[in-house]
Amino acid sequence: MAKKVKLDPINQEIDIQTNDNLLSGLLAKDLNVWKECGGRGMCSTCHVFITEGMDSLSPVNRREIRTMEVITTANKCSRLACQARVIGEGVVVEIPSGMYVSEIENIEDLIGSRAKENILHPINGSILVEEGKLVTRSMITQLKDTQIEVSEYMAKIQDA
Structure with missing residues (x-):
């Protein structure tokens, strides 16, 4: 039912x-x-x-x-x-507001734009980029590093 x-x-x-x-x-x-x-x-x-x-x-x-x-x-x-x-x-x-970094297809496209919503870390839910903030090259590096970290973490738990 x-x-x-x-x-x-x-x-x-x-x-x-x-x-x-x-x-x-x-x-x-x-x-x-x-x-x-x-x-x-x-x-x-x-x-x-x-x-x-x-x-x-x-x-x-x-x-x-x-x-x-x-x-x-x-x-x-x-x-x-x-x-x-x-x-x-x-x-x-x-539902918490924001989007997870893993949802972004091409992070490079964000350089120079303002985040339309909070960009969240998929493992701990922390805000990586706040809504309205200008996305800089250093933020892009952080987002890419986070994507790699998440991929490695998910691969590890899938093998467990």
Whole structure:
């Protein structure tokens, strides 16, 4: 049986089957949520905030706790959408604003422009470039280094 999940701040609802994770519904809506680690709970690209209905989700597991310990924007309302299964009604999800550096196809194209939204680190959720900031060559180097770091990290966890 499907449960209604409300999405803030876009004020939409999605249906998610009982015991399915939040990520499945968010991906079906083409929202700014990724699954860099393949839904294994090891990155922050599906990090969301639960503003209502935390008790209508499955309990937080050890892997999720460990991953959320490194997410700099995490708080008591944080969950990884890939690990949070919907078990009841009344869930309201807020998606963190910004885009993950792994979503950018050609980083070089950003030089000299202002970031249209926060650019986030896919492992710890930190802001690499703030919205509205001018993107400089040194920022590009940092973003490229971050992409390499993330690729190496993901390769390591895929082999584990």
